[in-house]
Amino acid sequence: MTPVLVESGCVAALLAAAAIAIALGRFRAGSPVLYAATLAISLVAGGQAFLVLLAGGAVSDLLLPLGLPGVGARLRLDALSAFFLVVINLAGAAASLYALGYGRHEAAPSRVLPFFPAFLAGMNLVTLAADAFTFLLAWEFMSLSSWALVTAHHGDDRNIRAGYVYLLMASAGTLCLLLAFGLLGGGGLSFDAIRAGQPGGVVLVAAIILALIGTGSKAGLVPLHVWLPLAHPAAPSHVSALLSGAMTKVAVYGFIRIVFDLIHAPASWTAMVVVAAGGITAAIGMLYALMQSDLKRLLAYSTVENIGIIFAGLGLALAFQANGMDWAAALALTAALFHAFNHAVFKSLLFFGVGAVLTATGERSMDRLGGLIHRMPATAVFVLIGCAAIAALPPLNGFVSEWLTFQAILVSPQLPQWGLKFLIPAVGALLAFSAALTATCFVKAFGVTFLGRPRTPAAETANETDGFSLAAMGILSALCFIAGILPGLVIDLLAPVTQSLVGRSMPVQHALPWLSLVPVAERSSSYNGIILLAFLILAGALTAMVIHRVATRATRRVPMWDGGYPQTLPATQYAGSSFVQPIRRVFGSSVFILRETVDMPRPGDVRAGTFRIKMIDPAWRFAYGPIGRLVRIGAARLNRLQFLTIRAYLTLVFGALIVLLVMVAAWR
Amino acid sequence: MAMTSSMLAWWPDLLAQLVQMLLVLVIAPLVLGITRKVKARALRRIGAPVLQPYRDLWKLMHKEAVLAHNASWLYRVAPYFVFAAIWVAAALVPTYATGLLFSWSADLIAIVALLASARFALALAGMDVGTAFGGIGSSREMLIASLAEPAMLLVVFTVALVAGTTQLSAVAIHMVEEPVGLRVSLALALFAFVVIALAENARIPIDNPATHLELTMVHEAMVLEYSGRHLAMIEAAAALKLVLYFSLLICLFGPFGMATGAQTFKALALGLGVYLAKILVLAVALPVGETTIAKMRVFRYPVFLGGAFAAGALAVFLLFVSKSF
Structure with missing residues (x-):
């Protein structure tokens, strides 16, 4: 069996699971059975993709007699698809494992169960598609099934609004992608035909912009991010984790596939647009994340920030590629892909943690929580690891990918274009700024939620979450550590991907002494997470031991001091908004x-x-507000057209026909 | 460099690394003692002996640790973690010699991030007991960090662009051996670095290390609940951090005298002497500078640190335009 056959088999199995789940939703045991099935399928799909990547990313094809007549559905598994399949199925498997426990608390399982495997199937199929029709079909399938999951709890008006905004944004995005493929697919709809027949000039520019808007609206680029902070809180937590951890990565995949693979003629202006969009997205996303008290909204805005970092890396890669600096392009692309992987890991972990808190307390707002480290000790440890990883603290994984991005920025003065020379330092400053704010944001999130004293009875009586949820969080926390101290292994896995996209990969890392990370040359930069971790543990443990031995280890428990005037009311603590x-x-x-x-x-x-x-959010005031008003005014005007006479309608139809014919004649 | 050298060539580098680790640890309280003494003299007080910080640490270590009832494990672990992270960071900055065994395991960006890890842990610990002072301290500490860390990264970028590397030992070698000369970019970076160092070490004009009014404190408010050995760890970490920033200043902007070439005994001894002399100069200059200015209001910080950010950004811009700035 070829790998692509295995992957398509997994997609088919997920679709079958979705169909069976409609019946399963009625039974109590339905939920664990379904999640166990999706866990198994995700493990197979992810494992197969991992093996392909490990073996160097050999391409395998499959032509299915489905889809458009005469075209069929083309599926292809190459290095890029394999990497994103690993990411998606890792997140999918973790979410399934988590949902084995979390899903028991679902009030209306039949609203979630059928769509969960369908959503996974959609995401998997997008990465496998090798023709525009299948790609768009899978993309829209993914959007619609996730929309159904977002509106699963439709009793709440806010969720209905979230679903509405999400549906609008998703449709607009798909429309842009449809037009982009329309412009690119002059010679045929299969990806091979698109690669062979490149349009030039204005058409190419339009296609790239449309692709950026289409994928950016799914990923959450500012100002197309408005649906994330609405939709992520609305969905059940394991779905929020997938929306944030996996689906935004599918959008990143779509962008890479179109801009790096299908249009393989990068221009420096594309790079400028993408780098600028990335930098602005990172800074704005993090500033807004900081201000949130709702934990899920905070995580959603933080996803916007991380997407910004990923796109900044992709933009840098485009800039280097456009100027023939393949080695630097490989570095920047590796940084972006590494960050995509990391974000899938720690953001899923954090959403799981918030889900556990939500189950235990019924609260998402951190200002009504507090002191959970005592009531939910294991969850607290895992969330702390996730917070430290996302705040880019060494020796965890988030630091490595940000470090690689900074290394890519540091080689960019060699670029010849003045526009890039002025833009990249500014974006570097924005990224540095958002990195610093991220730490603040997650000190606030963890500190207010898990530390201090409980602010409500619900937080005071919370209980630790179930074993499945803890296992899912534990595995992802372990991955944060592993990818952080052995980054060379991840980078070597990414080698076939960058090789196929920019024709070069980063130097082989795993053979370096001490398992160090050396992205360019030993003189210019190196990093070693293992030694750093060993040093930290050694120094900390040694100090503690010496002090306990030589001095004292006596402790006494007393009421808190607080400068001599302790306030017993929990409301006197710093809360999220005051922090x-x-x-x-x-x-x-x-x-x-x-x-x-x-x-x-x-x-x-x-x-x-x-x-x-x-x-x-300024996006609402300056972009969507005016658009909404225009639509409303336009609709009011056009409303008159609904009440015309038959004669007037016929005239209208005839007029439209004449105009179209004239246009066609003029075009020819 | 150390990473590729053979087994036999390790031991001098390992020795240099161990000496460095002990050196920063041993001199840190002394440096703090000198700054306090000089400050007292500048204010026409006699001041405590320069060895007082050692005695304070010793005393604190032997006292029992008094914990609030609801203090969690994080509160007890954080001081050791903070101390370890800052100690490791300080051990990786070349002070008297560049041939440290592990200096390649973390570059300048990683050292900045290690300090961020320490701050992350301490800010969380400040919120653990759930007091208003802990919260206000953590909140303001993170505000300062949010403004200072990006500026610090821009300084890192500037130095890295001038030297073509983010490895500290390589930067030091470059600054000593190449004709770097006087550069606009480095001058701007130096200005930004001094501002950041003042902010990060909780010195005037950002914070007052000697205040006893809780509301005017930032760092001290955050650690107000700590006592005994935990407080000793935090105080020691603060002293180490001051030495770390002095060492960074020396390593980035004035590494002359450092043993960069063959690590002979003579070169090492010279490097050590020059380093200690430079630390002494800085330890005198800091309190003298501090006594000439007043502390700022909290909402003036953004202007002050924004200046550092702007200077750093300008330096990076100039280097992107031309390597010769």
């Missing part, structure tokens, strides 16, 4: 459209004082 108040104030006027209203009762008045913060 970031300084940053809100620093950036309030320039970045956020912020309104703080303080209602302080006069002395003698006994009503409660209030403090409200209202923030509007």
Whole structure:
């Protein structure tokens, strides 16, 4: 059996599981059976893709007699697909394992069960598709099945609104991709034909822009990110993890497939657009993540930031490729792909953690939590690892990919174009800025949720989550460590991918002494996570041991001190919004459209004082608001057309026909 | 370099590494003692003896640790982690010689990130007991970090672009052996670095290390609940961090005298002497500078640190335009 056959078999199995799940939803045992099945299928699909990548990314093809007549459905498994299949199925397997426990709390399983495997199948199929029709079909299938999952809890009005916005954004994105493939596919719809027949000039420019908008709206590039913070909180937590950890990666895959593979003539202006979009997305995403109190919204905005980092890396790769610096392009592309993998791992982990908190307390807002490290010790440890990894702290994995991105920025002064020379340092500064803010953001998220004293009875009486959920989080935490201290292994796995896309891969890493990471040359930079970790453990343990031996290890438990005037009310602790108040104030006027209203009762008045913060995402005010108003005005005007006479309609149809014929004649 | 050298050639580098680890540990309280003494003299006080920090640490270590009832494991582990992370970072910055065995295991970006790890742990520990002071300290510490760390990364970029490397030992060798000369970019980076170093070490004008009013503290408010050996670890880490920033300043902007070539005994001894002399100069200059300025309000920080960010960004811009700036 060829690898592509195995992968398509897995897709078929997932689709079959979706069909069976419609019946399974009625039974109590249906949920664990289904998630066990998706876990097994994801492991097979991911394992097969991993083997392909390990063996160097050999290409295998499959032509199915489905789809458009005469074209059929072409499927192909190459190195790029294999890498993204690993990422998607890793996230899928982890989500399935998690859902074995988490799914038991689902109130209406029949609204989730059939769509979960369908969603996985859609994502897998996108990466396998080798013709535009199959690609778009799979893409739309993925969008619609995830939409069904977002609106699974449709009792809440906010979820309905989230689903509506998501559906609109997804449709608009698919439309852009459809047009992009329309422009590219002059010679035929299969990817081979598109590669062979390249349009030039304005058509190519339009195709690239459309592809960027189409994939960017799925990935969450600013200002196309507005659906993420709405849709991610609406979905059940294991689905949020997939939306954020896997589906945004499918969007990244789509972008890489179109821009690096199908259009293999990179131009420096493309690179500039992508780098700038990445840098701005990273900074804006993180600033907004900082301001959130809803944990899932915070994670959704943080996904926007990470997508920014990934796209910045991709843009750098395009810039280097356009100038023939293959080795640097391989470095930047590796950084971007590595970050995509890392983000799938730690963001899934964090969504699982939030899901566990949600199950235990019924709360998503960190301002109503606190002290969970005592009630949910294992979850706290795993979430802490996830927070440290996403904050790019060594020796975890997030640091390595950001480090590689910075290394790519440091070789970019060699680029000849002035536009890039001015842009890249600015983007470097934006990335540095967002990296620093990320640490603050996750200190806040972990500190307010898990540390301190419980702010509500729900947080005070929370119980540790189930074993399956913990196992899923534990495995992902372990991966954060492994990819962080042995980054060379991941980079070597990525070698066939970069080889096939930019014709070069980073130097082989696993053979280096001490398992170090040396991206360019030994003189210019190197990093070794194992030694760093060993050093940290050794230094910390040694110090603790010496002090315990030589000095004392006596401890005494007392009430907290707090400068001598301890306040026993839990509300006197710093909460999420107070923690970031300084940053809100620093950036309030320039970045956020912020309104703080303080209602302080006069002395003698006994009503409660209030403090409200209202923030509007500028994307809503400046982009979507005007668009929405235009649509409404346009609809009101066009409404008159619904009440015409038969004669008027006939005239309209005839007029339209004449106009079209004239246009066709003029075009010829 | 060390990474590819054979088994036999290790031991001098290993020795240099161990000496470095002990050196920074031993001199850190002394450096703090000198800055305090100089500051006291500048304020016309007599001040505590320069060896007082050692005595303080010794005393704190032998006291029992007093923990709040709801302090978690994180609160107890954090001081050791913070100390270890800063110690490791300080051990990887070349001070008197470049031939450290493990200096290649973390470059300048990794050292900045290690410090960020330490800060992450300490800020979390500040929130662990759930007091208002811990929260205000953590919040402000992270505000300062959010503004200082990007500026620091821009300084790193500047130095890396001038020297063509982010490896500290290679940077030091480049600065000593190549005719680097006076550069606009390095001057801007130096300015940014000094501002960042003041902020990161909780010195005036950002924070006051000697204040006893909780509301005016940042760093001290964050660790207000700590006592005994845990506090000793945090104090030692703070002292080490000061030495680390002094060493970084020396390594990046004035590594002359460092043993960069063959690591002979004479070169090493000379390097050590020059390093200690430079540390002494900085330890005197810091408090003298501090006594001439006043502490800032919290919401002036963004202007001050934004200046550092702007200087760093300008330096990087200039280097992207031309390598010769």
